[in-house]
Amino acid sequence: MLWLLVLMCCALCGSEEDLGYSLSIGNAIDVFANYGDLSQVTQVVSADYEDEDYDPIEPFREKNIRVFENVSSIITPGDTMVNMNLHLCETFDDLLQVYFKHFQIEGTDVPWKAFLGDWIPDEIMRAFGMEYDPRPDDCCYVLVTLSKTKNSVRINTERTIKVKDYVFRAIEQLNASDATDLRRFMKSYGTHYIDSYITGNFIYQVFKYKRSGYNTLKNFIRLRERRRSNSDLRFYFSSIFLRQVGDIRIASGNKTIEKWARKNLRDSQYLFSRPSLLRLHYNRNLAFKLNEMMDNGALLSLNLKTLKPLFKDTSIGDRFVEIVENDLKLWEVNA
Numbered sequence: 001m002l003w004l005l006v007l008m009c010c011a012l013c014g015s016e017e018d019l020g021y022s023l024s025i026g027n028a029i030d031v032f033a034n035y036g037d038l039s040q041v042t043q044v045v046s047a048d049y050e051d052e053d054y055d056p057i058e059p060f061r062e063k064n065i066r067v068f069e070n071v072s073s074i075i076t077p078g079d080t081m082v083n084m085n086l087h088l089c090e091t092f093d094d095l096l097q098v099y100f101k102h103f104q105i106e107g108t109d110v111p112w113k114a115f116l117g118d119w120i121p122d123e124i125m126r127a128f129g130m131e132y133d134p135r136p137d138d139c140c141y142v143l144v145t146l147s148k149t150k151n152s153v154r155i156n157t158e159r160t161i162k163v164k165d166y167v168f169r170a171i172e173q174l175n176a177s178d179a180t181d182l183r184r185f186m187k188s189y190g191t192h193y194i195d196s197y198i199t200g201n202f203i204y205q206v207f208k209y210k211r212s213g214y215n216t217l218k219n220f221i222r223l224r225e226r227r228r229s230n231s232d233l234r235f236y237f238s239s240i241f242l243r244q245v246g247d248i249r250i251a252s253g254n255k256t257i258e259k260w261a262r263k264n265l266r267d268s269q270y271l272f273s274r275p276s277l278l279r280l281h282y283n284r285n286l287a288f289k290l291n292e293m294m295d296n297g298a299l300l301s302l303n304l305k306t307l308k309p310l311f312k313d314t315s316i317g318d319r320f321v322e323i324v325e326n327d328l329k330l331w332e333v334n335a
Contacts, residue, residue, distance in 0.1 A: 018065055018066035018067075018164065019063070019064075019065055019066075020063075020064055020065075020066070021060075021061050021062065021063055021064070022058060022060060022061070023059065023060040023153075023194065023197055023199070024064060024066065024194065025071060025072075025073040025153055025154070025155050025194055025195075025196075025197075026066070026067075026068045026071030026073075026155055026161070026193055026194060027064040027065060027066050027067070027193060027194055028064060028065050028066075028067045028189060028190030028191075028192065028193045028194075028307055029062050029063065029064045029065075029190050029191070029192060029193075029194070029304070030063075030186055030187060030190045030191050031105060031114060031190075031191045031192050031304065031328070032186070032191065032327065032331065033062075033063070033187075034062065035114050035117070035331050035335070036113065036114065036116075036117035036118030036119075036331070036335050037115075037116075037117075037118045037119070038062070038114050038115040039115040039116055039119075039127075041060070041061045041062040042059065042060050042061070042062065042115070042299050042302065043057050043058070043059045043060070043251065043252055043253065043297055043298045043299055044100075044103070044115060044251060044298065044299050045115075045116075045127040045128075045249070045251060046127060046129075046249035046250055046251060046252075046253050046258070047253035057252065057253060057297055058297075059199050059252075059296075059297060059298055059299040060197075060299060060302075064190070064194070065189060065190060066164065067163065067164055067167045067189055067190065067193065067307065067310060068161045068162065068163060068164065068193070068309075069161065069162040069163070069164055070159060070160070070161055070162055071155065071156075071159075071161055072155075072156040072159055073153050073154065073155060073156055074153070074154050074155075074156050075151050075152070075153050076151065076152040076153075077150075077151060077152075078148065078149025078150050078151060078152060078198070078200055079148060079149050080291075081148070081287075081291055082146040082147065082148045082203075082280075082287065082290060082291050082294060083146065083147055083148075084144070084145070084146050084277070084280065084281060085144070085145050085146075085147075086142060086143075086144055086233075087142065087143040087144075087145070088140075088142055088214075088217075088218055088221075089140065089141040089142065089143060090140055090214075091136075091137045091140070091141075092136035092137055092139075092141065093137070094141070095128070095141045095143055095206065096112040096116070096124075097110070097112060098143055099112065099128075099143065099204075100112035100115060102198070102300060102301035102302075103115070103301065103302050103303075104302070104303045104304065105192065105304045105328070106192065106304060106305045106306045107306060107321070107324055107325035107328045107329075108325075108328045108329075108332055109332070110332055113331075113332050113335040114335075117331075117332075117335025118335065121134075121136070127249070128204075128206050128246060128249065129204075129205065129206060129246035129247030129248065129249045130206055130208065130244060130246045130247075131244060133208075138211075139208050139209060139210065139211065139214075139243055140208075140209045140210075140211055140214035141206055141207065141208055141209065141214075142206070142207040142209065142214075142217070142237075143204060143205075143206055143207075144204065144205045144206075144207065144277045144278065145202050145203070145204045146202060146203045146204075146277060146280065146290070147200060147201070147202035147300060148200050148201055148202065148291065148294045149198055149199075149200040149300060150198075150199045150200040150201075150296040151198070151199055151200075152196070152197075152198045152301075153196060153197055153198070153199075154195065154196035154303075155194075155195050155196065161309070163310055167189055167310060170185060170188065170189065171185075171310060171311060171316070174316065176313075176315070176316040176319050176320075177319075179323055182319065182320055182323050183323065183327075185320075186323075186324070189307070189310075190307060191306065191307060191324050192304035192305055192306055192307060192324075193304070193305055193307055193309075194302070194303075194304060195303045195304065195305045196301070196302075196303040197299060197301055197302045197303065198299070198300040198301035198302075199296055199298070199299060199300065200294075200296060200298060200300050201250065201251055201252045201254075201294045201295055201296065201297055201298045201300075202250070202251050202298065202300060203248060203249070203250045203251075203257070203261065203277065203290070203294075204248075204249055204250070204251070204277075205245075205246050205247070205248045205249070205275075205276070205277045206246035207237060207242060207244075207245055207246065208242065208243045208244040208245070208246065209241055209242055209243065210241060210242070210243055212241075213236075213240065213241025213242065214241070216236065216241060217233075217236040217241060220233075220236055221233075233278070234267075234278060234282075237267075237276065237278060239272060245274050245275075245276070247262070247275070248261040248262055248265065248275050248277060250298075251297075251298035251299075251300075252295055252297030252298040253297070254295060254297060256293075257290075257293050257294070257295075260290075260293065261275060261277075261290070262275045264279075264286060264289075265277060265279040265280065265286065266279070267279050306320070306321050306324055306325075307320065308320065308321050
C-alpha cells in the first residue's frame, strides 16, 4: 500500500510540474475553456482602459500542460524594423478575419470568434478604436498595421516526440465510443497543442470608408500596382472618402506608446488635424522613434493543432478529432 501511494504521489507531482501559463511549444490547452474570450488570456488587441501606469503583460497567460516528451523548438529572430501594411476590407467581418489571419486553430474556419466571439459589438469596435455602429457593413474599411517581430517559434518536427507517461496511461483507460469520456479527457489534457507562435508587437488603425470612396481607393491601388507607380495615397485618406478615422491602438496595450502616437502622428488636411499612422510613411525620424519604443508584449501569430498525435490508435485519434471539430463548429455558430 505504501509503495502504491508513493507511485500515485510521483505521478501527481509529475503532472503538476508540467502545468504552466506561459508560451511553451508542444504544450496543450483546452480551447473550449476560454472560447469566445481568448483575448483575455492572449495579448492580441489593445485593452480598453486609460491607466497610464502600464505594466508589461505577457503575450500568453492560458493554462497549458506538457503532454509530450523531448519537445524542442526552432527559434527565428524577427525583423529589426517595423513593417507597414494596408488591408482592404469590404465588411467589418472581413476586418476581423484579416486582423486574425495569422491565428489558426485546427478545426475552425473563423479563428477570430475564439478570441472575441463573446464580446458585444460595441466592445469589439472600441478595441479597434472605433465608435459603435449598429450597421457596420454599410461601410468598408482599411486596416493599417505596423508590426515588429521579436521571435518566430515553431515545433521541431525532426525529433521523435514521445507522449508523457501519465497521458499515455489516461489514453489507455479511455472509452473511445463514449463521447462524454472523451470530453472529460479534453478538460484534463486539452484539445490542441501549440505548434508555432510569433511574439512582438504591432500598432494598428482603422479607416472607415463610404462605399463609393472605398471603391475609388481600391481602383487607384489597382492602377498604381499595374503601372508599378509610387503615387501618393494620402489624398484617398481624406474626409472626402471617409466616414470615420479610428483611434490608433497597439496590440500590447501599452498606453505610453498609444499616447505618443496620438500626439506625434498627427496629419493635417484642410481644416482638420487627426492622428494617422500614414505619417510614418512620410517621416523616417518618427518611424525610427516608434521602432525604438515597440516592446515584445503581444502575440502576432498562434497556430494550434489538435492533439491527434497523442493517439497511437488512429481510430481513437480520428474519433477525438471528430468530437473536437464538431464542438468547435457548434461554438463557432453560437458565438
